[in-house]
Amino acid sequence: MSRAQRKMDHINYALTTGQGAGTMFEDIRFVHQALPGLGVGDIDLRPKTGDLNLKSPVFINAMTGGGGDQTEKLNGMLARAAKETGMAMAVGSQMSAIKDPSERASFKVVRKENPDGIIFSNLGSEASLEQAKEAVEIIEADALQIHLNVVQELTMPEGDRDFKGALERIQHISESLHVPVIVKETGFGISYETAMKLAGTKVAAIDVSGYGGTNFAKIENERRAKKLDYFQDWGIPTAAAIIEVKKAFDGTVLASGGIKNAQDIIKSFLLGADAAGLAGSFLKLAVDEGESKLIESVFELHEDLAMMMTALGASTIRGIQDCPAIITGNLANYLLARGFDPAAFAHPVKN
Template identity: 70%
Template sequence: MDHIQFALSTGQSSKTMFEDIRFVHSALPGIGLSDVSIHMETGDLQFESPVFINAMTGGGGSETANLNGMLAKAAKETGLAMAVGSQMAALKDPSERASYEIVRKENPSGFIMGNLGSEASLQQAQEAIEMLEANALQIHLNVIQELTMPEGDRDFKGALERIGLIAESVEVPIIIKETGFGISKETAELLTATQISAIDVSGFGGTNFASIENERRQRKLSYFQDWGVPTAAAIVEAKSAFSKTILASGGIRNAQEMVKAFALGASAAGLAGSFLKTAYLKGEASLIEEIQLLLEDLRMMMTALGAKKLSDLEKCPLIISGELYHYLEVRGLDPKSFARRMKN
């Protein structure tokens, strides 16, 4: 509950670099709204929608159970996949299982993602999957959060090997997810040696867990609060090295940023902070309405761009400027190439 309250009070930094992207307008898109499909097309993750509710909470007793139940009901109503927060609390204390199991209870046929940290063993991964009858498992990377957390881990050896073992041993897809500090191409290259199915870049610009953990410290580690790869850059970084599914999250607040994420190469977009705020402050009905409007806005923008399906967005020319242009240029990721793309 500390994490939820601090997430709401610290908010999102909005430094995702999506503001440095502008689409080239298509005055003759050649399609109508009824031609647009937003079905996710790629990989082992059979999402109904390209939007999903990303990992937030669990393990905080009845309050987090109620919140997860509300999110699960909204996911069921709108067809969204959903991830829970780290299940390690329930593995250590079985009385906390109910705060996670409520998700499957409220959404019995939905796509549910379990969640554990990279310190988890194969047995713990199997238990987490069983707990939710999970369709996939997120393994999160949270070095900066742990280092900032007063009681956090200080040893990160062996994480890649544990990820590799879990990915080759369990029967559901494994998603590697950062926790708000982004995935670089070097990290993505390391992950190509494993059998994971997807990378969720979870870039800088959303809920900042360094800021949250600093609220829980006497001596703040302020140098971590501006640390990480911004979300827009992280999508391009990961896409350049990893050929499977890329998921976008980290400060995504609206359909325009989702469309930009898809145009950069992401297959789906996860929202957490903005959904948390709506669910916590306004309730289930408002959250369902917000999701429905997001999906409507996504279809409208795809129509304007002449994109019948999500993958068509990767052919739409866009102009990258400002800090994102500089970032990609010095990283050797050719920002000019995005402006020269041509639709068939």
């Protein structure tokens, strides 16, 4: 099977299998502030993301590219939506375009449609520095995402089976590339231990990409004769992954993995994320309802974030981290088992 056909299989299965569940955001409840002391006009939605320079707290995460004309059309639509709303956009893995130049048009369309926007290149952790440079050059990218997808590769019938040297390659690329490097998972989450390893590199940001969104183990199992069912419930829930990464990593933290609405986004900011990426929900909206509806929904996300921040008395994204919230249920149990204190988010009044 060609890479292009595999990419289209991934998109079609992602649309049919849908978003998962289990992010654990439902276990977070904000403490209401009846005297917030500010108005909607005081809200600043610009995130602080270091060298990534994001203008919107929401971005389009890696999905598409390398699937021929169909993914070129999808990427063009997403790029126009990003331009209209001020969002950054990541493309899907560009290895197909590096190995087959005929696939480059499905990626180049993003820069063509959004010449001044923030765009992220994307490659797997098997990539060399030379390939990283080429991926950035193809779309004149502002940053490079390096994705970690061990479980997806193991489940993929034709996937990799050896993951030695990945950290060393990431370190080399992050030290040598002229644009910032983001390391992201592909839906199974980043742990404290992994984030600690990445903290020893020049990586600028970590995208936690937790469990609860598009499930690539489930997608790859659809392509297998013998199902690896044990991987379908594998991973760190997104809410927990944000806390794990924030504890270990001082750089920019990006939230993704099953984020569906403004309430999920604002809870991710409470836990320590600086911006939030959506992929599957944006893709489904674009395919089912079209470009204009996608653009409208992003503006509604911005409006909803501003309304909730006003109710919380937080004028900035970082300020949300100072808002008290109660963590209960499965998330509280998970955090306690991992040595984190869920009560620290409650900010109890001191006598």
